[in-house]
Amino acid sequence: MSKVKEIQQFLQKENLDAAFITTPDNVFYVSGFQSDPHERLLGVMVFKDAEPFVICPLMEVPDVKTAGWSYDAVGHEDTDDAWDIVMEAVRKRGELPASIAIEKSHLTVERLERMNELFTGAKFVRLDEQLNGMRNIKSEDELNNLRKAAELADYAIEVGCREIAEGKTELEILMAIEFEMKKKGVQKMSFDTMVLSGPKTASPHGTPGDRKIQKGDFILFDLGVVYNGYCSDITRTVAFGEPTDAMREIYETVRKAEQAAVDLVRPGVKAMEIDKAARDVIDQAGYGEYFTHRIGHGLGISVHEFPSMTGTNEFALVEGMVFTIEPGIYNPAVTGVRIEDDVVVTADGVEVLTKFPKELQIIQP
């Protein structure tokens, strides 16, 4: 079923007149059209009983059609009030909607105030959970894009490992990875590529820089690519030369924690149980205080999407979900290690999309 039809069914079921979707990722999900409108208005309006339309900057109207949107697309210029164009398209379709579903977790207060003026007396309700629910379960087409994105991320880690050499900087390795990705046709990394070495691995959100790789370092890669609009997100930590026993112990603890979480994935298990499976391993090894973040997050068109895989989220996994599993230990006195996979919930278990080996890779100097 098309996404438009699915939203129309939701509107009928909830007895709502229209839905207005303005988050670029959700516009892409519903219309197939991907764009970063900056501060300009971009949206899809779906009606219970009328044809939907896309509103976008005038110069992008042809691109909306090329992207496969078979309904109307109306354009606004920078000198227009975009809402005039919206209202003209709405009026063409009949009476003004009296109830409109919106993305309350994304729509700005200013835009809602404007809609309140234009759709006088209308009721505004949440569309967020409906869209999250739809996006949470990936179609086979979406899974294929995610598989391909993960395959490219695996290859990026391979490239990173190949580039490691004494005296090379984190940034040099990072650039070599991104260069190779571009050659493979990747238009966009899914977030800023992270290459951290030595003590910097202990900073979960560190910034790659001029630090030169030294023998005995752990090197942490956290990266992903966008393929056909879908993201991957992988982390691997590798050794350059022989690590110390303390480093090995942290590595093995994270590896076991990550595997314990992966092994638990199947429909019906709660997000919090996935978190707990990894956290228990780390706690029992005595590193609990150094695992300072959630186990993972939903993955798809957005690199961080619904659901948030935290230790308190009771959301039960369903077939077709895709999320990350990424425990880490960040002990400034020893090292940081994080291992992250992208996983799909299958009918009876799990499919791991990221396949780069998780046994400690030791790169010989």
Added chain:
Amino acid sequence: MSKVKEIQQFLQKENLDAAFITTPDNVFYVSGFQSDPHERLLGVMVFKDAEPFVICPLMEVPDVKTAGWSYDAVGHEDTDDAWDIVMEAVRKRGELPASIAIEKSHLTVERLERMNELFTGAKFVRLDEQLNGMRNIKSEDELNNLRKAAELADYAIEVGCREIAEGKTELEILMAIEFEMKKKGVQKMSFDTMVLSGPKTASPHGTPGDRKIQKGDFILFDLGVVYNGYCSDITRTVAFGEPTDAMREIYETVRKAEQAAVDLVRPGVKAMEIDKAARDVIDQAGYGEYFTHRIGHGLGISVHEFPSMTGTNEFALVEGMVFTIEPGIYNPAVTGVRIEDDVVVTADGVEVLTKFPKELQIIQP
């Protein structure tokens, strides 16, 4: 005066109890702390009569301090309700604020609904214009960052020109530019670098790809870097081999249009007059229909910021403002050309930050 003090003066003048700032760029502007919190809560709360605080993910608290924030920073973990931590910090400071200034053009409906529950009966008013006004006038420190960002962008165009060769793809040239920028210490381009060639120059928002450079092409570069949190944004169009007369005519028209707009910049001139100065030149040359976008946009911490330099904006320029001037002609039958500078409004005129030559550069095959 510190940004916090300036906001406190605004609160006193408007008789408001507090301001809550949650846009990452504004948080950086006010606190010096730069971060992409994804869906997590990041904010600065400023009070009329009490000490401000930053709320951020727990693991980033040390970074807030390192960034130079001398007040309190409170952290939340993924398992917390971040608003509990906010309310605890607010209560420590006395009575709950009854009037709160917020960024209505950024704050989500969901967050305002939450604040409505927590600050029962409070009045929420716009902080947007105050912040836009503050950010619109750059300090000397900010201008120095913007100058440096522009200098790096000039160099990036130089690198791009050097890389042009028959049979090279747009992506190969793009990668060489970004590689060189990383070597210069650039952590982040200010947006996706654009390298378009031949007929693709006629698409104002095209995507670089596998097209190979041919003799007789125009090549359009649109790019910028982030330096100390501040963005540059430059466009140059250059020729590979001799262009046709029709291409030259379009180039010279854009060049004159751009120069006419630059020459008009001084305090008191309206944004719409800057747009008109360029548009008139293009109209008179008969290319009006092919100049399909505004003349430019404010530039600073965000690559697109206040004000929008459109043909209808009556906003009068003031000393210390920085914006782009970027007319273009996109004639699919001939070529596309855009020329873009970053300019500062000075006491009596204009300082052009981007200095790469605007006379048509012909690269010999």
